[in-house]
Amino acid sequence: MKLFYFLTVLIITSQSVFSQSNWTGNTSPTYPELIDHLKKLDKAHKELSLYNMGPSDYGLPIYLFVINGGKDSTRTFAKAQAGTSILINNAIHPGEPDGINACLIWLDQWIAQGKPLEAKNGDKLPVIAFIPAYNVGGMMNRSSTSRANQNGPEEYGFRGSTRNFDLNRDFIKMDSKNAFTFVKIFHSLDPDVFIDNHVSNGADYQYTLTYIASMKERMSPHMKDLTYEKCIPYLEKNVKQHGWDLFPYVELKGETPAQGIHAFNDLPRYAMGYASLFHSISFTVETHMLKPFPQRVQATLAFMEGIVSYTMENSLEIEAQRNAAKLWARNLRQYAFNYQLTEKADSVLFKGYEHSFPLHPITGLKELTYDRTLPYERMIPWFKTYIPKDSVAVPKYYVVGGQEQEVIDRLTANHVLFETLTSASIDTFHVFSVKSYKSPVQPYEGHFKLSQIEVGEAEHAIQLKPGDILIPSQQDAALFIHASLQPRAEDSYLTWNFFDSYLQQKEYFSNYVFKDQIAEILAKDKKLSDEYQLRKVTDEKFRNSEWDQLYFIYSRSPYFEQTFMRLPIYQKF
Ligand SMILES: [Zn+2]
Secondary structure, X not given: OOOOXXXXXXHHOHHHHHHHOOOOOOOOOOHHHHHHHHHHHHHHOOOXXXXXXXXXXXXXXXXXXXXXXXXXXXXXXXXXXXXXXXXXXXXXXXXXXXXXXXXXXXXXXXXXXXXOOEOOOOOEOOEEEEEOOOOHHHHXXXXXOOOOOOXXXXXXXXXXXXXXOOHHHOOOOOOOHHHHHHXXXXXXXXXXXXXXXXXXXXXXXXXXXXXXXXXXXXXXXXHHHHHHHHHHHHHHHHHHHOOOOEEEOOOEOOOOHHHOEEOOOOOOOOHHHHHHHOOOEEEEEEEOOOOOHHHHHHHHHHHHHHHHHHHHHXXXXXXXXXXXXXXXXXXXXXXXXXXXXXXXXXXXXXXXXXXEOOEOOOOOOEOOEEEEEEEEEEEEEEEOOEEEEEEEEOOOEEEEOOOOHHHHHHHHHOOOOOEEOOOOEEEEEEEEXXXXXXXXXXXXXXXXXXXXXXEEEEEEEEEXXXXXXXXXXXXXOHHHHHHHHOOOOOOOOOOOOOOHHHHOOXXXXXXHHHOOOHHXXXXXXXXXXXXXXXXXXXXXXXXXXXXXXXXXXXXXXXXXXXXXOEEEEEEEO
């Protein structure tokens, strides 16, 4: 087999290759142009395949383009799962299409190189798959104005999906058909590396290329070491050789970078946080909005080239560490959540621009301005340590009521293994009862998402029925299961309103009837009677309210509905 000087050749000849590519200018293709182009490449090259992976909310399909797959989709996905694979997601925010052009240029270069499948030293090209454009509805909604602060391209799509969701908040709740198609793509590949391509908003600074890595505290120790000790240092060095500085995403602690930046909490609702639940090395690429589009595309391409090289050179280590991470998650005893940023500050050398607050001639107010004629390099605070506020013991298995079809659909789509009961039985389970929660006045991403949830936990005899499902914690999807089923976890199905119907009392009492029953109830329950008398003595409002007194007794009596606020999620330890 002929050997290729894959990477070095790529760098040396990149100038001449760029001139052969149509994707280096200030334009980005429309969705039909993009798919049309990829269909032609699929036809022309046996190493390249375009697959229709399922619907989007818009009605058009979401595609997956695969480089170096098998002969058909079955063999392609088997190869990706067995070997090393990279998944790149483009245009989840179609106003930020840099990744589309970068992937197209990468393809042009690779074809011009003679489609090398291995490097000189024998390192194999991974299976490289990219979603050409994920937010199809947003792609079809083009303009030149929806990204007010962005420097190109001339036209681009819109952030919202056709149902006006931000799809980059949809990876646990899965309101969109897009999310179901994504999850199918993701689990078909089981990617070792996942990249979500974006363009930043916010402060001005010198960098074109920034990245977000998954929050290290939420990762398995194996993926944390691999990502932070090996992969990121490699990428920094590699993209520097291509002429780019790689800097962490500038998430501001205060108003300007001078007050410091902080690590991003990539909750599972985000693409990269979702991928991290399944132990993919997970990055969000954020190019800087004020840099010209062609330059941003080249920076995104450099990151992609860096990731491809890293994956080629370290495939055995990546595979081994991912397997170790899966084993770690299967055997997890304690699940931590509600991560909070600490005040512990490291520092990092930052290439910024001086800022000031001159009076604005129209608003008359002091407005933040960055001065590009005054670049600086100085150390700024870097807050990158999170701690979990809460943790819970991991049960041996969960039970979810079979009536919760929407939850079961999402677990199934995510390859969660469970057993469906075929007969009724009674057993004692650890049961969650919601004690309190906050619900916002305004919706967020189509939901009145619950927060500040408190739950009580107690052992109860529970009648199980055919159709209820038993979900063991010891499986590869363990982190997804805990993230979605632990009621107080940040992105749990309880927070996303899947269990709202259990938060309403269905039966009450009539005062005029119930007041005749309380003597009997109190006579039978000495403890309740004592609590009631004490409350009357110590609480004036209570003493003067018939309703409060009757409800106090009712809610503690056998007449009260046992299932009020009780979630149809049970745990067995
Ligand atoms: Zn974005």
